[in-house]
Amino acid sequence: xTMTAPDVADGRRVESVLSLRGVQKTYGGATPVHALRGxxxxxxGGELLAVVGPSGSGKSTLLHIMGTLDRPTQGExxxxxxxxxxxxxxxxxxxxxxxIGFVFQSFHLLNGESAxxxxxxGLLYTGVGATERRRLATExxxxxxxxxxxxxxxxxxSGGEMQRVAVARAIxxxxxxxxADEPTGNLDSVTSDSIVALLGELNDEGITMVVIxxxxxxxxxxxxQVGMRDGDxxxxxx
Amino acid sequence: MTxxxxxxxxxxxxxxxxxxxxxxxxxxxxxxSALGIMIGIAAVVGVLGLSQSSKSDLLxxxxxxxxxxxxxxxxxxxxxxxxxxxxxxxxxxxxxNPVDAVAAISDVDANVYRSDLIPSTQSGGIQVKxxxxxxxxxxxxxxxxxxxxxEATARYxxxxxxxxxxxxxxxxxxDGHPMVWLGDEWFGVVGILEGADLAADIDRSAxxxxxxxxxxxxxxxPPTKIFVRTDPAFVDDVMGVLSATANPENPEEIExxxxxxxxxxxxxxxxxxxxxxxxxxxxxxxxxxxxIANVMVISVLERRAEIGLRRALGATRRQVGAQFLxxxxxxxxxxxxxxxxxxxxxxxxxxxxxxxxxxxxxVAIFGxxxxxxxxxxxxxxxxxxxxxxxxxxxxxxxx
Numbered sequence: 001x002t003m004t005a006p007d008v009a010d011g012r013r014v015e016s017v018l019s020l021r022g023v024q025k026t027y028g029g030a031t032p033v034h035a036l037r038g039x040x041x042x043x044x045g046g047e048l049l050a051v052v053g054p055s056g057s058g059k060s061t062l063l064h065i066m067g068t069l070d071r072p073t074q075g076e077x078x079x080x081x082x083x084x085x086x087x088x089x090x091x092x093x094x095x096x097x098x099x100i101g102f103v104f105q106s107f108h109l110l111n112g113e114s115a116x117x118x119x120x121x122g123l124l125y126t127g128v129g130a131t132e133r134r135r136l137a138t139e140x141x142x143x144x145x146x147x148x149x150x151x152x153x154x155x156x157x158s159g160g161e162m163q164r165v166a167v168a169r170a171i172x173x174x175x176x177x178x179x180a181d182e183p184t185g186n187l188d189s190v191t192s193d194s195i196v197a198l199l200g201e202l203n204d205e206g207i208t209m210v211v212i213x214x215x216x217x218x219x220x221x222x223x224x225q226v227g228m229r230d231g232d233x234x235x236x237x238x
Numbered sequence: 239m240t241x242x243x244x245x246x247x248x249x250x251x252x253x254x255x256x257x258x259x260x261x262x263x264x265x266x267x268x269x270x271s272a273l274g275i276m277i278g279i280a281a282v283v284g285v286l287g288l289s290q291s292s293k294s295d296l297l298x299x300x301x302x303x304x305x306x307x308x309x310x311x312x313x314x315x316x317x318x319x320x321x322x323x324x325x326x327x328x329x330x331x332x333x334x335n336p337v338d339a340v341a342a343i344s345d346v347d348a349n350v351y352r353s354d355l356i357p358s359t360q361s362g363g364i365q366v367k368x369x370x371x372x373x374x375x376x377x378x379x380x381x382x383x384x385x386x387x388x389e390a391t392a393r394y395x396x397x398x399x400x401x402x403x404x405x406x407x408x409x410x411x412x413d414g415h416p417m418v419w420l421g422d423e424w425f426g427v428v429g430i431l432e433g434a435d436l437a438a439d440i441d442r443s444a445x446x447x448x449x450x451x452x453x454x455x456x457x458x459x460p461p462t463k464i465f466v467r468t469d470p471a472f473v474d475d476v477m478g479v480l481s482a483t484a485n486p487e488n489p490e491e492i493e494x495x496x497x498x499x500x501x502x503x504x505x506x507x508x509x510x511x512x513x514x515x516x517x518x519x520x521x522x523x524x525x526x527x528x529x530i531a532n533v534m535v536i537s538v539l540e541r542r543a544e545i546g547l548r549r550a551l552g553a554t555r556r557q558v559g560a561q562f563l564x565x566x567x568x569x570x571x572x573x574x575x576x577x578x579x580x581x582x583x584x585x586x587x588x589x590x591x592x593x594x595x596x597x598x599x600x601v602a603i604f605g606x607x608x609x610x611x612x613x614x615x616x617x618x619x620x621x622x623x624x625x626x627x628x629x630x631x632x633x634x635x636x637x
Contacts, residue, residue, distance in 0.1 A: 069550060069630040082243065090554050091243040097552020098243075104634065108547040112263035124256070125552035127246025169551075 016078075017176050017208055018043040018066060023075035025061050025231075035061040037231040038075065043177065043210065048203040050219035051212045053228030059212045060181065062228065066210065067100050067179045068092045080176045097125040101170030103180035107162040111155035115146060115165045118154050122169035140168040143205075144198060160191035167198060177208045184218060196221065245554045253557075257564035264537070271533040272573035274526025275613065279577025279606040280584065281519030286602035287585030289512040295594040296505050303436050304378065305498045306473050310464040310484050313491045322460040323492075327484040328370070331464060334483060336472035341373035342461035343440075346451050348421035350397075350444045352407050356419070362406045365443045366420060368451035368459070376465045377434055384412045384429030391428055392447025395420070395454050398429040400441040420444060421455040436497035437465070526573060527613035534566050534621035538628075545625055546633030559626030566618020567611060574610025578603050 018041075025036040035058045043049065053059045064070040065077060068084055077084040080099050087095065101122070109118045119137035120130075128136070141150045144164040149157060154165060163183060170178045180199065184192030196211075196218055203209045211222065219225045227234040261268040310331065314321035328342040346366040349358065374386045385391075387398055397418060399409060409416045409427060417424045425446065434440045451457045464484065468476040473496070481492035538545070548558055582598050589596045 064631045064634075067550065069634070087243060090245050090556075093549070093552050093554040093557075094243040094245040095552075096550060097246065100550075102547075102550045104547075106543075108543055108634075110259070110263075110544065110547075112259055122551060124252060125246060125248065125548075125554075125557065130252065 015045060016042045017045045017080050018210075019076075019078045020062075020066070020072075021076040021078075023062075023065060023072040023077060025058075025065060025070070026073045034231050036065070036072070039231075039233055041226065041233065041236075043208065045176075045208050046203070046206055047224060048200065048209045048222055049211070049224035049226060050222040051210060051226045051228060052216055052219035053214065053234070055214060057228040058231040059214075059228045061231075063179050063181050063210070063212050066177075067102060068095055093125070098173065099176040101173065101175040101178040103163070103166050103170045103178065103183045105182035105185040107159075107166045107186070109154040109162055109165055111153065114151050114153055115141060115157065115161075115168075116150040118165050119150075119168045119172050122172040126173055128173075136172050137168070140172040141165070143171070143202070144168045158191075159187050160194060163187060163191075163195050164198065167195070167202070171202060171207060175207075177210065178202075180209065180211045182213055183211060184213065184215070192218070245552070245557075248553075248557045248560070253560055253564050254568070256561050257568055260537070260541075260561070260565050261568060267533055268569055268572075271526075271529045272569050272576065274529040275523065275570050275573025275610050276526075276576040276580065278519050278521075278523030278526050279574050279610055280580035281522055281577075282516060282609070283578050283581025283598065283602045283606045284584040285512055285515040285519060285581075287581060287596075287598040288588060289508065290599045290602075291585060291589040291594045291597045292508065292592070293505060294597050295592070296501060298595070299435065300498055300501060303498060304467070304470065305496065306468045306470040307377070307436055307497060308466045308468060308473065308477055308480065309437075309495050309497060310466060310480050311462065311493045311495070312485070313493050321462065323462065323464060324485055325460055328461060328464050330483050331466055331480065334468075334476060334479065336469035336476055337466055338469060339372055339376040339467040340464060341370040341376040342464045343367045343369045343373065343445075344448075344451075344457075344459040344461045346421075346446070346455055346457045346459065348455055348457070350403070350407065350425075351419040352409075354419040354424075362403075363442065364403045364406060365439070366455075367440075367443045367445055368448045368457065369445045370448065373440075373445070373465065376467045377437055377440065378467075379434045379437075379440070380432040382430045382432045384427070386429055387445070387447050393449040393453065394447075395423050395425040395450055396428045396446070397425040398431060398445045399427055400431050400443045400445070401433040402441040403444055404430045406442075418444065420446070423454050425450075425454075439463075523609060523613055527570075527617040530566055530569050530614060531617035531620060533569075534562060534618055535624070537565070538562060538621045538625045542628060542633040545628050546630050546635075549628075549630035549633065555626040558628075559622040561622075562625045563615065563618045563622040566621065567614040570610045570614025570617070571607070574607045577610065578606050581606070 020039050020041040023036055023039045027033040027035060051059045051062060065072050068079060079095060082095055116137050119140050120133040123133040123136060138150060141147050144167050146161060146164050149161060184195055187195060199209055199211060213219055224238045226236050312321050312323045328340050331337060332340040346368050348366045349361040350364045350366060371387055371392060397420060407418060412427060416427045418427055477494050480494045481489040484492045545558055585598050586596045
C-alpha cells in the first residue's frame with residue numbers, strides 16, 4: 001500500500017485546520033477518570049494521520065473532542081478557526097454539519113434507506129436542497145466506487161460496501177476534516193485494506209483525514225502517526 | 239468567523255420524510271400503536287355522527303308530524319276524575335282562536351273480529367272508537383288504502399282500521415270488500431290508515447262514526463280524548479287554557495299533553511347514552527395516547543445510535559426532538575384519519591339501515607383529527623425531549 005503524504009514542508013497547506021491546546025478530559029464520579037491529560041495537537045489541511053493506541057488510551061475521547069461531540073474539561077479546541085469553547089450547542093451542530101465528517105466503526109447506516117439516501121443524509125442538516133443532496137450523493141458514491149449500488153438498501157450491502165457508503169456520507173459535504181473511528185474494526189483484512197486505500201485516495205484529492213485505530217500495522221502505512229497512551233501523546237511521527 | 243455558524247433549518251418536507259422513514263422501519267409497531275387512537279376517534283366520530291343523524295331524523299319526523307298537536311284527556315282515579323270529558327269540551331275548544339282543528343273520540347264497548355265464528359275472548363286487543371270526521375285532518379294521518387269516513391258512511395256500519403288493527407285482523411288491503419264482526423254487527427271496512435306516530439291508540443283501533451255507534455251499537459259515551467291541532471306559534475298559549483276550556487268546573491281533572499314531548503324525552507335519554515359513549519371514546523383516546531408515548535419512549539431507547547449519528551451529522555437538539563415529535567404526530571394522525579374513516583363508515587352504514595339521512599358533523603371530523611394530533615403531541619413530547627437531551631457521545635457508544 002502506498003500513500004503519498006501531502007507536502008507540508010513546501011508550504012502548500014500549512015495552516016492548521018484543527019488544533020488542540022492542553023486538552024484535558026476528566027470523567028467525574030467518586031474516582032475521576034482522566035481520559036485525556038493535556039493533549040497538544042495540530043493538524044494541517046490536507047494531512048492524513050493515524051491516531052493509534054491500545055484501548056483505554058483515550059483515542060476515542062480524543063476523536064469525540066476533535067469532532068466537537070464532546071467538550072474538553074480544560075484546554076482549547078479550534079476547528080477551522082472556530083474556538084469550540086466560544087460556541088453554544090447549536091453553533092457546534094452547525095460546525096459539525098458544515099466542517100466535520102464522521103466515519104464510525106459500526107457504520108451507523110439507516111438500514112431502511114438506500115445507499116444513496118444514507119449518503120444524502122450527510123447533507124440533511126446543512127441547508128442543501130433535496131435535489132442537490134441527491135446529486136452530490138450520487139457523485140460521492142461514484143467517488144467510493146459504489147455508484148452501481150446506490151439504490152440498494154443499506155441492509156443489503158456487504159460490510160465493506162457499508163463502510164464505503166459511510167465514507168461517502170462523510171465526504172459528501174466536502175468537510176474541512178474527516179474523522180474516522182476504527183473504520184476497519186468490523187471488517188476482514190482484505191476489505192479493511194481496501195477501505196484504508198480508499199481513505200488514502202480521498203486524501204490525495206485533498207481531504208484532511210484523521211483515522212483512529214488500535215492496529216499499529218494499519219497506522220504504519222500512514223504518513224503521520226500519533227501514538228496515544230494513558231491519555232497523553234506518546235509519540236508524533238511523520 | 240463564529241458568527242457565520244448558524245444551524246440550517248430542517249425543512250418541513252425533510253422532517254416529515256425523516257419521521258416517516260422512522261415509522262416505516264417499524265411498521266407493525268407503528269400500526270399497533272396507531273390502533274388505539276384509531277379506535278378512540280372512530281368511537282367519538284361514530285357516536286357523534288349517529289346521534290346527529292338520529293337527531294336530524296327525529297327533527298324531520300317532528301317537522302312532519304308537527305309539534306302543534308295536543309291531546310286533552312280526562313284524568314282517571316280517585317280525585318282525578320271519571321275519565322270522561324264533558325260533551326261541551328270539543329265545541330268549546332274549537333272556539334279558541336288559534337285552534338285549527340279539533341277531533342273528539344269516545345270509547346265504544348265492543349270488540350272486533352275477523353268473523354263471527356271467532357271466540358269472543360280472542361279480541362286481539364283491538365279497541366273500537368267512535369270518532370269525529372275531523373280526526374284524519376287533525377292527526378295528519380294518511381290512508382294506506384280506501385277512504386276515510388264521510389257524512390254518509392259515518393251513519394252506516396262501516397269502519398276504518400288503524401294500521402296495527404288491520405294487521406292483527408289480517409286485512410292488508412280492501413280487495414274483496416272485507417267485513418269485520420264488530421259488536422254484534424257486520425261492518426264493512428272502507429279504509430286502512432297508515433301508522434299514526436303520535437297516536438298509538440288510533441293505530442290499534444277500529445274507527446267508526448259517532449252516529450253509527452249510536453245507531454248500531456247503542457253506544458252513546460262522552461268523549462274520552464280530544465285531539466287539538468293549533469297554530470304552531472301559539473301552542474303553549476293554547477295548552478295553558480285547554481283544561482279550563484274543556485272542563486270549566488274541574489279544570490284540574492284535565493290532562494293536557496303534547497305527544498311530541500315524549501319523542502323529545504326519548505331523544506334526551508339518547509343524549510345521556512351518547513355522553514356515555516363519548517366518555518368511553520375519550521378513555522380509548524387516552525389509552526391510545528399512552529400507547530404512543532410508550533412506543534416512542536422505546537423507540538428513543540432503541541435508536542440511540544441513530545440519534546448519535548444525526549447529532550454527528552450536525553442535527554441540533556431541537557431537530558432531533560422535532561423528528562421524534564413529528565413521528566408521534568404522524569402516528570396519531572394516521573390513527574385519527576383511520577378512526578374518522580371507520581367512524582364515518584359506521585355512521586353511514588347504520589344510518590342507511592335505519593333509513594336516516596347520513597349526517598357526520600364536521601366538528602366530529604375536525605375535532606377528532608384535532609384531538610388525535612393533540613394527543614400525539616402530548617404523548618410525543620416526553621420521548622422527544624429525552625431524545626434531544628441525549629448526549630451525542632453517549633448515544634454513539636451504544637453499539
